[in-house]
Amino acid sequence: MTQRSFLVRAIWFVFVGWWLTPIVVNIAWALNVTVILAPIGIKLINLVPTVLTLQEPRSRRGPGESSVRLEAGDGTTQHSLPVRALYFVFVGWWLSFLWANLAALLAMTIIGLPVAIWLANRLPYVTSLYRFHG
Template sequence: MRDQPPLLVRAVWFLFVGWWLTGLWLTAAWLLNLTIVGIPLGIALINRVPVVVSLKRRAPPPKERQREPYSLPVRAVWFLCIGWWASGLWTAAAYALTLTVVGIPVAVWMLARLPFVVSLYDY
């Protein structure tokens, strides 16, 4: 995408701000997701994780990849039974990978998919 910050800016952001801010951000998001009232804000925070970790903005989804989203009741059951704890494990693993040089690309990929792990919604 053309509106992405240069790679050097993103790398400097990650080294000085992204790695520690992401840990705090994810902790706040996960704790909000444990409360009924906080779920909308927690999901909103999770959707912003790629920007927080590396200033990466989402590319618009390709036209041919459009798929039917899961219904709200299915997503609610997923969140209540699996999403809340799976997202905690996914988040911990992704954050641990951000602390290693070789794991950063995998961590960024995992953090970009975190909204789907939480609620089966592909943002």
């Protein structure tokens, strides 16, 4: 799928993205603190860049993610699911809450928008050490 035009993404941000992003971030965080609903929370976190600016989601690693460290599409290594789960339990859930809310706060300002987009794009990694490829 191709990226939407800058004009469409800018209009989305001005009318929807800046106020919807903090809502999605906090719903995702609330879901993440539960065991049963955490997968839905993670999916929402992965959608934060799309909610903010309609940025197309990057492709994700397939089901062959069972080895200790895997190659991501850019040649970097991917942490295993058990390592990512431990990280999430001890660090990811609270750090992603702070990280995402900082991004949402910065997104409300024109000056902070580039940093907010940078933070939002790295939110899945901050949450669970998951590296996107593609």
